[in-house]
Amino acid sequence: MRKYILHIFLLVTAFSFGQNPMVKAQIETSQIRIGEQFSLRISVNETNDVILPKLELKGLEAIDSARIDTVNNMLIQKYVLTGFDSGAFYIPRQQVFVKNQAYLTDSLLVNVATIAIDTTKVKKFPIKTIKAEPYTIDDFIIYIYILIAALAIIGFWIYWFVIRKRKIEEEEPTYIALKPYDEAIYKLNELDEKLLWQNNKVKEYYSELTEIIRGYIERELKVPALEKTTDEILETLNDFNDAESIDTSKETLKKLKKLLQEADLVKFAKSKPLALEIEEDRKDAELVIHNLKPKQVIADDELE
CATH class of the missing domain: 2.60.40.10 (Immunoglobulins)
Structure with missing residues (x-):
C-alpha cells in the first residue's frame, strides 16, 4: 500500500x-x-x-x-x-x-x-631578434639630478667667491676721514648753506651748531662732549686749561660758554635771538674751533 x-x-x-x-x-x-x-x-x-x-x-x-x-x-x-x-x-x-x-x-x-585552424595555410614568419625598449625620462633621471647638483654647486661658488666678494668691495667706504678741525669747518659751511635761521628755523640751527662744536671737542680733546651738559663741558675744559693740557685762552672758553648757554636758551627756553646775535654766535663758533687745541707735546730729540 x-x-x-x-x-x-x-x-x-x-x-x-x-x-x-x-x-x-x-x-x-x-x-x-x-x-x-x-x-x-x-x-x-x-x-x-x-x-x-x-x-x-x-x-x-x-x-x-x-x-x-x-x-x-x-x-x-x-x-x-x-x-x-x-x-x-x-x-x-x-x-x-x-x-x-x-x-x-x-x-x-x-x-x-572550437575553430579549426589549418596550419598549412598559416603564413610563417622568421623569429625576430630582441628589440631594445625605447629610452624614457626615468632612464636619465639620476644624471639629471647629478647635473642639477653640479650646477647648484658651481652657482654657489661663483656667487660666494666672485659676485659677493665684488659686492663687498664695492660697498666698502672709499672716503678718508677728515681731521677734527677740517671736519668741523666743513660742517659749519654746510650749515650756512642750509639757511635754517633765515627760514625761521632758529632752534634747528642752534642744535646743529652746538652739535658741531661738541663733536669737535669730543674728537680733538677726547672729551665725551656729546653726552655732557653745558656746565659739565665747561668745567672739564677749565680743569684742562688749569692743568695746561689744552692750548687755548680764557677768552676762547668765555665765548664757548656764552655760545652754549645761548643755544640752551633757544632750545629749551624758546629764546629768539636777533639776526646780528646769530651771526655773532656763528663767528664765535668758528673762533672756538680754531683756538681750542690740545697741548702740543715736544719730544726730547726736538729740544736737542
Missing part, C-alpha cells in the same frame, strides 16, 4: 514540476563556436503575477537580456548567451512562478565547438 502511495506522490510531483504548457524554453541553435552568441527564449502563457528566473548557468554566460515583451496574452523574455570554452553544456531547468505556482522549463543542451 505504501509503495502505491509513493508512486502516486512522485507522479503528482512530476506533473507539477515537469514539462508544462504554461512555460517553455527555446534556443535558436544548439551548435555554436567559441565566442559565438545565441538567444534563449522563455515564454509564459500568462502575463499577470509572473516571476521570471535569474539565469544560473555553467560553462555558458549571459551577456544581455532584452526587455520583457507581451504578445497575444503571452509573456516573452529573451537572453543573449555565449560560451568561451569548448564542450557540451546544459542550460538547466529554470523555475518560473506564475501566480505563486512554480513551473520548470526543459533543460537544453548546447555544444560549443
Whole structure:
C-alpha cells in the first residue's frame, strides 16, 4: 500500500514540476563556436503575477537580456548567451512562478565547438631578434639630478667667491676721514648753506651748531662732549686749561660758554635771538674751533 502511495506522490510531483504548457524554453541553435552568441527564449502563457528566473548557468554566460515583451496574452523574455570554452553544456531547468505556482522549463543542451585552424595555410614568419625598449625620462633621471647638483654647486661658488666678494668691495667706504678741525669747518659751511635761521628755523640751527662744536671737542680733546651738559663741558675744559693740557685762552672758553648757554636758551627756553646775535654766535663758533687745541707735546730729540 505504501509503495502505491509513493508512486502516486512522485507522479503528482512530476506533473507539477515537469514539462508544462504554461512555460517553455527555446534556443535558436544548439551548435555554436567559441565566442559565438545565441538567444534563449522563455515564454509564459500568462502575463499577470509572473516571476521570471535569474539565469544560473555553467560553462555558458549571459551577456544581455532584452526587455520583457507581451504578445497575444503571452509573456516573452529573451537572453543573449555565449560560451568561451569548448564542450557540451546544459542550460538547466529554470523555475518560473506564475501566480505563486512554480513551473520548470526543459533543460537544453548546447555544444560549443572550437575553430579549426589549418596550419598549412598559416603564413610563417622568421623569429625576430630582441628589440631594445625605447629610452624614457626615468632612464636619465639620476644624471639629471647629478647635473642639477653640479650646477647648484658651481652657482654657489661663483656667487660666494666672485659676485659677493665684488659686492663687498664695492660697498666698502672709499672716503678718508677728515681731521677734527677740517671736519668741523666743513660742517659749519654746510650749515650756512642750509639757511635754517633765515627760514625761521632758529632752534634747528642752534642744535646743529652746538652739535658741531661738541663733536669737535669730543674728537680733538677726547672729551665725551656729546653726552655732557653745558656746565659739565665747561668745567672739564677749565680743569684742562688749569692743568695746561689744552692750548687755548680764557677768552676762547668765555665765548664757548656764552655760545652754549645761548643755544640752551633757544632750545629749551624758546629764546629768539636777533639776526646780528646769530651771526655773532656763528663767528664765535668758528673762533672756538680754531683756538681750542690740545697741548702740543715736544719730544726730547726736538729740544736737542
